[in-house]
Amino acid sequence: APVLIWFRSDLRIHDNRALAAAARQGPVIAVFLRCLPHWQRHGHGANKLDFWARGVAALKASLEGLGIPLIHRELDDFAEAPETLLAIARDTGAKALHFNHEYPLDEMRRDAAVIGAFASAGLAARGHHDSVAFAPGELLTGKGDYYGVFTPFAKAWRRRLTPERLALSDAPTPQARLPIAVDPLPGLPELDDTPVDRRTWPAGEQAAADRLERFLRFRGRHYAHRRDIPAIRSTSELSPYLALGMISHRQCLQAVLAENDGSLTEGDAGLTAWVSELVWREFYRHVAFGFPRVCRHRAFQAPTEALAWRDDDTGFRAWCAGRTGYPIVDAAMRQLVTTGWMHNRLRMITAMFLAKHLLIDWRRGEAFFLRHLVDGEFCANNGGWQWAASTGTDAAPYFRIFNPTTQSQRFDPGGAFLAEWLPELAALPARARHAPPRDPLEDLDYPPPIVDHKAARARALDAFKALKPA
Numbered sequence: 047a048p049v050l051i052w053f054r055s056d057l058r059i060h061d062n063r064a065l066a067a068a069a070r071q072g073p074v075i076a077v078f079l080r081c082l083p084h085w086q087r088h089g090h091g092a093n094k095l096d097f098w099a100r101g102v103a104a105l106k107a108s109l110e111g112l113g114i115p116l117i118h119r120e121l122d123d124f125a126e127a128p129e130t131l132l133a134i135a136r137d138t139g140a141k142a143l144h145f146n147h148e149y150p151l152d153e154m155r156r157d158a159a160v161i162g163a164f165a166s167a168g169l170a171a172r173g174h175h176d177s178v179a180f181a182p183g184e185l186l187t188g189k190g191d192y193y194g195v196f197t198p199f200a201k202a203w204r205r206r207l208t209p210e211r212l213a214l215s216d217a218p219t220p221q222a223r224l225p226i227a228v229d230p231l232p233g234l235p236e237l238d239d240t241p242v243d244r245r246t247w248p249a250g251e252q253a254a255a256d257r258l259e260r261f262l263r264f265r266g267r268h269y270a271h272r273r274d275i276p277a278i279r280s281t282s283e284l285s286p287y288l289a290l291g292m293i294s295h296r297q298c299l300q301a302v303l304a305e306n307d308g309s310l311t312e313g314d315a316g317l318t319a320w321v322s323e324l325v326w327r328e329f330y331r332h333v334a335f336g337f338p339r340v341c342r343h344r345a346f347q348a349p350t351e352a353l354a355w356r357d358d359d360t361g362f363r364a365w366c367a368g369r370t371g372y373p374i375v376d377a378a379m380r381q382l383v384t385t386g387w388m389h390n391r392l393r394m395i396t397a398m399f400l401a402k403h404l405l406i407d408w409r410r411g412e413a414f415f416l417r418h419l420v421d422g423e424f425c426a427n428n429g430g431w432q433w434a435a436s437t438g439t440d441a442a443p444y445f446r447i448f449n450p451t452t453q454s455q456r457f458d459p460g461g462a463f464l465a466e467w468l469p470e471l472a473a474l475p476a477r478a479r480h481a482p483p484r485d486p487l488e489d490l491d492y493p494p495p496i497v498d499h500k501a502a503r504a505r506a507l508d509a510f511k512a513l514k515p516a
């Protein structure tokens with residue numbers, strides 16, 4: 047009897063735990079359930095949804111090469127998943143279902159309902175831990191709690207890592223064609239926003255593998271000293287591919303091992319620093335699973351729920367539009383809206399600016415990022431926002447408040463990134479771009495700062511000081 051694999055954010059045939067497990071049991075039938083209204087309610091925007099659809103098309107083509115048919119269904123809500131999958135199992139005579147876990151609460155509940163429905167029908171449904179080296183719960187503190195701080199988590203991750211955890215799963219071998227009718231994939235309906243230029247983000251496994259190779263060949267060894275300089279394309283730009291599983295973290299880490307004499311922790315400083323970023327990715331997945339309140343729009347640090355966020359639509363709109371008068375913030379926001387991606391250093395600066403300088407609820411910024419990011423992914427986005435807003439897992443106290451101007455001087459010393467995204471400031475001498483002098487501003491069509499750094503900093507500190515300790 048055939049076996050079903052339900053693809054979600056694991057759009058690849060190589061090194062896919064669920065696919066490999068399914069292929070060991072019998073001929074495979076692939077399923078994709080497109081839940082556009084549900085994903086839109088979760089806040090995903092056109093860039094991600096478009097990339098996702100293109101990723102499914104690329105996956106379908108790869109599966110066809112293996113003789114695996116892909117059944118595509120449209121759902122309005124996750125709640126329809128159990129019934130839809132059971133109907134597919136009935137129609138195809140499938141005896142089992144495999145999928146790779148997704149860790150946010152809503153997805154875990156959806157999957158629990160599917161497992162329950164299959165069990166009631168006398169069928170097996172099994173989840174695999176594919177997107178992490180350690181399943182949530184496998185790495186706990188000495189007290190048996192989930193880690194709420196990155197550094198000890200990363201230490202435990204490194205200490206406990208074994209080669210088996212990073213072993214790649216084989217892609218299935220081609221199978222005889224099954225008598226299953228497969229409809230062509232439906233196009234995407236009109237979305238609220240127009241997706242960014244698709245050539246920026248070609249979808250699929252091959253595109254991801256090419257990026258990894260380019261990164262390791264040209265950027266990896268410079269990563270430690272260039273990764274914070276947004277004017278240089280020094281990072282991998284693999285986040286959209288990792289978020290939708292067009293490449294696995296194991297493939298990335300195996301490539302590092304091959305380049306770095308078999309070590310993830312010693313040797314080249316650039317490559318080992320990059321490994322840490324993949325551990326951050328895993329950390330936030332454990333956080334979402336271990337502290338599910340964060341999946342309900344709640345703060346990781348409960349006392350910060352009481353913070354007196356300001357109701358400031360004008361400030362929020364200026365931040366979204368890249369018109370705050372702080373060039374580094376504005377350049378970054380324009381990069382996000384134009385390309386669907388923002389450099390990590392700038393994500394920290396812009397997020398902290400919204401939450402601290404404007405004292406606007408981080409959840410508004412989190413939603414705006416998710417709407418625009420092609421790599422928009424709940425765990426990393428929520429983790430990053432809560433870190434920046436000091437409501438989350440940052441080990442440093444709330445008085446870490448970046449000064450956007452000194453950050454700009456430090457990480458864009460030549461002002462090249464500012465000139466690229468704020469052409470209205472490009473004519474200024476590089477040093478003047480970080481904080482344009484007021485005089486010629488009117489001619490430049492560039493706004494003066496909407497808040498004064500010192501005053502805004504003091505206001506944020508007061509708001510945090512007013513909180514009762516846990």
Ligand code: FAD
Pocket residue numbers: 273281282283284285286288289320323324326327328330388389390391393394397415419421422423424426427428429430431434
């Ligand atoms: P590289 O520097 O090449 O890193 C390699 C990979 O490691 C990334 O592709 C990503 O998968 C992972 N990674 C790197 N940094 C982090 C991090 N801090 N947390 C978790 N994973 C990380 N990342 C997302 O994938 N999706 C998001 O929605 C997202 N939202 C963010 C929001 C905020 C406020 C902040 C501060 C960070 C956010 N990040 C998010 C993390 C990070 O900014 C991006 O992963 C990174 O900029 C992607 O670029 P890259 O692929 O070139 O990264």
